[in-house]
Amino acid sequence: MSVARPADWFQNGFHRFLEPYLKRHFHAIAIERSRHVRFQFEETSRRTGEASPLTEPSIPLLVYSNHPSWWEPLTAHYVNRKLFAPKQFYAPIDADALQKYKVFERLGFFGVHADSAKGGTEFLRTTKTIFQRDHSALWVTPEGRFADVRDHEAELMPGLAHLCAHRKSAWVVPAAMEYVFWEERLPEMLVHFGEIVSLTEFPDRDKSDWAIDLNQRLRDAQAKLASLAIARRSEPFENLLRGKQGASGIYDWSRRVKSVFSGRKFEAAHGNHFH
Numbered sequence: 001m002s003v004a005r006p007a008d009w010f011q012n013g014f015h016r017f018l019e020p021y022l023k024r025h026f027h028a029i030a031i032e033r034s035r036h037v038r039f040q041f042e043e044t045s046r047r048t049g050e051a052s053p054l055t056e057p058s059i060p061l062l063v064y065s066n067h068p069s070w071w072e073p074l075t076a077h078y079v080n081r082k083l084f085a086p087k088q089f090y091a092p093i094d095a096d097a098l099q100k101y102k103v104f105e106r107l108g109f110f111g112v113h114a115d116s117a118k119g120g121t122e123f124l125r126t127t128k129t130i131f132q133r134d135h136s137a138l139w140v141t142p143e144g145r146f147a148d149v150r151d152h153e154a155e156l157m158p159g160l161a162h163l164c165a166h167r168k169s170a171w172v173v174p175a176a177m178e179y180v181f182w183e184e185r186l187p188e189m190l191v192h193f194g195e196i197v198s199l200t201e202f203p204d205r206d207k208s209d210w211a212i213d214l215n216q217r218l219r220d221a222q223a224k225l226a227s228l229a230i231a232r233r234s235e236p237f238e239n240l241l242r243g244k245q246g247a248s249g250i251y252d253w254s255r256r257v258k259s260v261f262s263g264r265k266f267e268a269a270h271g272n273h274f275h
Contacts, residue, residue, distance in 0.1 A: 194217045
Protein backbone atom coordinates (compact mmCIF):
# COMPACT_ATOMS: atom_id res chain seq x y z
CA MET A 1 0.00 0.00 0.00
CA SER A 2 1.33 3.41 -0.95
CA VAL A 3 0.88 6.22 1.58
CA ALA A 4 1.53 9.70 0.27
CA ARG A 5 3.14 12.25 2.58
CA PRO A 6 0.37 14.68 3.53
CA ALA A 7 0.55 18.15 2.03
CA ASP A 8 1.49 20.85 4.54
CA TRP A 9 -1.19 23.25 3.27
CA PHE A 10 -3.90 20.66 3.81
CA GLN A 11 -2.77 19.69 7.30
CA ASN A 12 -2.38 23.32 8.34
CA GLY A 13 -5.95 23.95 7.24
CA PHE A 14 -7.12 20.86 9.08
CA HIS A 15 -5.53 22.02 12.33
CA ARG A 16 -7.11 25.44 11.99
CA PHE A 17 -10.39 23.51 12.14
CA LEU A 18 -9.23 20.90 14.68
CA GLU A 19 -8.15 23.14 17.55
CA PRO A 20 -11.45 25.04 17.91
CA TYR A 21 -13.32 21.77 17.39
CA LEU A 22 -11.45 20.18 20.30
CA LYS A 23 -12.00 23.30 22.43
CA ARG A 24 -15.73 22.88 21.98
CA HIS A 25 -15.60 19.28 23.20
CA PHE A 26 -12.88 19.29 25.88
CA HIS A 27 -12.18 21.44 28.89
CA ALA A 28 -8.49 20.55 28.58
CA ILE A 29 -5.97 18.29 26.85
CA ALA A 30 -3.07 17.89 29.27
CA ILE A 31 0.10 15.81 29.60
CA GLU A 32 1.70 14.67 32.84
CA ARG A 33 4.84 16.73 33.58
CA SER A 34 7.18 14.48 35.59
CA ARG A 35 8.03 12.19 32.67
CA HIS A 36 7.62 14.76 29.93
CA VAL A 37 8.60 13.08 26.68
CA ARG A 38 10.98 15.87 25.65
CA PHE A 39 12.85 15.47 28.94
CA GLN A 40 13.06 11.73 28.30
CA PHE A 41 14.46 12.36 24.81
CA GLU A 42 17.23 14.51 26.29
CA GLU A 43 17.92 11.99 29.05
CA THR A 44 18.12 9.05 26.65
CA SER A 45 20.33 11.02 24.24
CA ARG A 46 22.83 11.67 27.03
CA ARG A 47 22.78 8.02 28.09
CA THR A 48 23.15 6.47 24.63
CA GLY A 49 24.98 9.18 22.72
CA GLU A 50 22.25 9.00 20.09
CA ALA A 51 20.70 12.15 18.67
CA SER A 52 17.15 13.02 19.69
CA PRO A 53 14.53 12.03 17.11
CA LEU A 54 13.27 15.62 17.15
CA THR A 55 16.64 16.87 15.89
CA GLU A 56 17.69 13.92 13.72
CA PRO A 57 15.30 13.59 10.75
CA SER A 58 16.20 9.97 9.93
CA ILE A 59 15.21 8.59 13.35
CA PRO A 60 11.50 7.73 13.39
CA LEU A 61 9.14 7.79 16.35
CA LEU A 62 6.88 4.86 17.19
CA VAL A 63 4.16 5.92 19.64
CA TYR A 64 1.86 3.19 20.94
CA SER A 65 -1.07 3.75 23.28
CA ASN A 66 -4.11 2.22 24.87
CA HIS A 67 -7.37 2.79 23.01
CA PRO A 68 -10.07 4.19 25.33
CA SER A 69 -12.30 6.03 22.86
CA TRP A 70 -13.35 7.14 19.40
CA TRP A 71 -11.34 10.35 19.81
CA GLU A 72 -7.80 8.97 19.37
CA PRO A 73 -7.35 9.72 15.64
CA LEU A 74 -8.06 13.41 16.26
CA THR A 75 -6.45 13.86 19.67
CA ALA A 76 -3.31 11.94 18.68
CA HIS A 77 -2.93 14.10 15.56
CA TYR A 78 -3.22 17.18 17.76
CA VAL A 79 -0.75 15.97 20.41
CA ASN A 80 1.75 14.91 17.74
CA ARG A 81 1.71 18.40 16.23
CA LYS A 82 2.06 20.09 19.62
CA LEU A 83 4.88 17.90 20.99
CA PHE A 84 6.67 16.20 18.12
CA ALA A 85 6.83 18.72 15.28
CA PRO A 86 8.34 18.49 12.70
CA LYS A 87 7.56 14.77 12.86
CA GLN A 88 4.86 13.83 10.35
CA PHE A 89 1.94 11.91 11.85
CA TYR A 90 1.01 8.52 10.36
CA ALA A 91 -1.39 5.94 11.77
CA PRO A 92 -3.13 2.73 10.71
CA ILE A 93 -6.91 2.72 10.75
CA ASP A 94 -9.48 0.04 9.96
CA ALA A 95 -9.71 -0.18 6.18
CA ASP A 96 -13.52 -0.20 6.15
CA ALA A 97 -13.66 2.85 8.42
CA LEU A 98 -11.22 4.67 6.16
CA GLN A 99 -13.63 4.21 3.25
CA LYS A 100 -16.21 6.17 5.26
CA TYR A 101 -13.76 8.93 6.22
CA LYS A 102 -11.66 9.30 3.08
CA VAL A 103 -10.33 12.68 4.18
CA PHE A 104 -8.15 10.86 6.72
CA GLU A 105 -6.04 9.53 3.85
CA ARG A 106 -4.80 13.09 3.33
CA LEU A 107 -3.79 13.37 7.00
CA GLY A 108 -1.40 10.40 7.25
CA PHE A 109 -3.85 7.57 7.97
CA PHE A 110 -3.67 4.31 6.02
CA GLY A 111 -6.09 1.40 5.94
CA VAL A 112 -5.36 -2.04 7.40
CA HIS A 113 -7.30 -5.29 7.70
CA ALA A 114 -6.20 -6.18 11.21
CA ASP A 115 -8.05 -9.50 11.33
CA SER A 116 -6.10 -11.15 8.50
CA ALA A 117 -2.52 -12.34 7.95
CA LYS A 118 -2.42 -10.38 4.69
CA GLY A 119 -3.39 -7.26 6.59
CA GLY A 120 -0.49 -7.75 8.99
CA THR A 121 1.94 -8.14 6.11
CA GLU A 122 0.61 -4.98 4.44
CA PHE A 123 0.93 -3.06 7.70
CA LEU A 124 4.59 -4.03 8.08
CA ARG A 125 5.34 -3.21 4.44
CA THR A 126 3.66 0.18 4.70
CA THR A 127 5.42 0.97 7.95
CA LYS A 128 8.79 0.14 6.41
CA THR A 129 8.10 2.66 3.64
CA ILE A 130 7.03 5.33 6.12
CA PHE A 131 10.13 4.85 8.27
CA GLN A 132 12.36 5.40 5.24
CA ARG A 133 11.13 8.99 5.13
CA ASP A 134 12.60 11.77 7.20
CA HIS A 135 10.59 13.15 10.14
CA SER A 136 8.16 10.23 10.48
CA ALA A 137 6.06 9.39 13.53
CA LEU A 138 3.84 6.32 13.58
CA TRP A 139 1.01 6.16 16.14
CA VAL A 140 -0.60 2.77 16.82
CA THR A 141 -3.20 1.35 19.24
CA PRO A 142 -2.06 -2.28 19.43
CA GLU A 143 -4.82 -3.47 21.76
CA GLY A 144 -7.02 -3.71 18.66
CA ARG A 145 -10.20 -2.76 20.52
CA PHE A 146 -11.64 -0.04 22.73
CA ALA A 147 -10.65 -0.62 26.35
CA ASP A 148 -10.76 1.22 29.66
CA VAL A 149 -7.42 2.60 30.84
CA ARG A 150 -7.56 0.19 33.82
CA ASP A 151 -8.16 -2.84 31.55
CA HIS A 152 -4.80 -4.56 31.05
CA GLU A 153 -6.09 -7.86 29.72
CA ALA A 154 -5.84 -7.39 25.97
CA GLU A 155 -2.71 -8.81 24.37
CA LEU A 156 -0.93 -6.31 22.17
CA MET A 157 -1.12 -7.15 18.48
CA PRO A 158 2.16 -8.75 17.29
CA GLY A 159 3.01 -6.19 14.61
CA LEU A 160 4.40 -3.75 17.18
CA ALA A 161 6.92 -6.22 18.63
CA HIS A 162 7.81 -7.35 15.10
CA LEU A 163 8.66 -3.78 14.14
CA CYS A 164 10.90 -3.33 17.17
CA ALA A 165 12.70 -6.63 16.63
CA HIS A 166 13.48 -5.93 12.97
CA ARG A 167 14.36 -2.25 12.94
CA LYS A 168 17.82 -0.96 13.77
CA SER A 169 16.74 2.49 14.93
CA ALA A 170 13.58 4.12 16.21
CA TRP A 171 12.43 5.62 19.48
CA VAL A 172 9.47 3.84 21.03
CA VAL A 173 7.10 5.88 23.19
CA PRO A 174 4.33 4.30 25.33
CA ALA A 175 1.41 6.68 25.86
CA ALA A 176 -1.46 6.16 28.29
CA MET A 177 -4.64 8.16 27.58
CA GLU A 178 -7.81 8.73 29.56
CA TYR A 179 -10.87 10.96 29.31
CA VAL A 180 -12.29 12.08 32.65
CA PHE A 181 -14.98 14.37 33.99
CA TRP A 182 -13.74 16.36 36.98
CA GLU A 183 -15.44 19.63 37.88
CA GLU A 184 -16.46 21.02 34.50
CA ARG A 185 -19.24 20.23 32.04
CA LEU A 186 -16.69 19.09 29.46
CA PRO A 187 -14.15 16.29 29.99
CA GLU A 188 -10.40 16.49 30.41
CA MET A 189 -8.16 14.40 28.18
CA LEU A 190 -5.14 13.25 30.19
CA VAL A 191 -1.94 11.79 28.71
CA HIS A 192 0.99 10.16 30.50
CA PHE A 193 4.06 9.10 28.53
CA GLY A 194 5.70 6.02 29.97
CA GLU A 195 9.36 5.09 29.86
CA ILE A 196 10.64 5.50 26.31
CA VAL A 197 13.26 3.30 24.71
CA SER A 198 15.61 3.59 21.75
CA LEU A 199 15.91 0.41 19.71
CA THR A 200 19.68 0.88 19.60
CA GLU A 201 19.77 0.04 23.33
CA PHE A 202 18.61 -3.55 22.68
CA PRO A 203 19.91 -4.58 19.24
CA ASP A 204 19.67 -8.33 19.93
CA ARG A 205 16.26 -8.49 21.62
CA ASP A 206 13.86 -10.87 19.84
CA LYS A 207 10.17 -10.44 19.10
CA SER A 208 8.89 -12.35 22.13
CA ASP A 209 11.05 -10.33 24.54
CA TRP A 210 9.93 -7.10 22.89
CA ALA A 211 6.31 -8.16 23.30
CA ILE A 212 6.78 -8.60 27.05
CA ASP A 213 8.70 -5.36 27.46
CA LEU A 214 6.32 -3.21 25.39
CA ASN A 215 3.30 -4.56 27.22
CA GLN A 216 4.87 -3.81 30.61
CA ARG A 217 5.83 -0.25 29.65
CA LEU A 218 2.30 0.53 28.49
CA ARG A 219 0.60 -1.08 31.50
CA ASP A 220 2.89 0.81 33.89
CA ALA A 221 2.00 4.07 32.14
CA GLN A 222 -1.72 3.25 32.34
CA ALA A 223 -1.49 2.47 36.05
CA LYS A 224 0.28 5.77 36.70
CA LEU A 225 -2.30 7.72 34.73
CA ALA A 226 -5.19 5.96 36.49
CA SER A 227 -3.81 7.04 39.88
CA LEU A 228 -3.46 10.62 38.67
CA ALA A 229 -7.01 10.64 37.32
CA ILE A 230 -8.37 9.34 40.63
CA ALA A 231 -6.47 12.07 42.50
CA ARG A 232 -8.33 14.72 40.44
CA ARG A 233 -5.53 17.30 40.62
CA SER A 234 -4.39 19.37 37.65
CA GLU A 235 -1.01 20.38 39.14
CA PRO A 236 0.90 17.35 37.78
CA PHE A 237 -0.17 18.22 34.22
CA GLU A 238 0.89 20.65 31.52
CA ASN A 239 -2.09 21.94 29.57
CA LEU A 240 -1.78 21.77 25.77
CA LEU A 241 -5.31 22.99 25.05
CA ARG A 242 -7.70 25.15 27.06
CA GLY A 243 -11.26 24.48 26.06
CA LYS A 244 -14.61 25.83 27.15
CA GLN A 245 -15.33 26.46 30.81
CA GLY A 246 -18.53 26.74 32.78
CA ALA A 247 -21.96 25.21 32.38
CA SER A 248 -23.03 27.47 29.44
CA GLY A 249 -26.61 28.40 28.61
CA ILE A 250 -29.08 29.93 31.07
CA TYR A 251 -27.04 28.89 34.11
CA ASP A 252 -23.94 30.86 33.09
CA TRP A 253 -26.13 33.79 31.98
CA SER A 254 -27.66 34.04 35.45
CA ARG A 255 -24.24 33.82 37.10
CA ARG A 256 -22.90 36.54 34.80
CA VAL A 257 -25.81 38.88 35.66
CA LYS A 258 -25.27 38.23 39.36
CA SER A 259 -21.57 39.10 39.04
CA VAL A 260 -22.44 42.43 37.41
CA PHE A 261 -24.72 43.47 40.28
CA SER A 262 -22.33 42.22 42.94
CA GLY A 263 -19.32 43.96 41.40
CA ARG A 264 -17.34 40.73 41.25
CA LYS A 265 -15.42 39.39 38.26
CA PHE A 266 -17.30 36.63 36.45
CA GLU A 267 -15.47 33.29 36.50
CA ALA A 268 -16.91 30.83 34.00
CA ALA A 269 -14.98 27.86 35.37
CA HIS A 270 -16.92 25.72 37.80
CA GLY A 271 -13.87 24.20 39.47
CA ASN A 272 -10.18 24.94 39.98
CA HIS A 273 -8.66 22.80 37.24
CA PHE A 274 -6.82 23.94 34.10
CA HIS A 275 -7.68 27.65 34.14
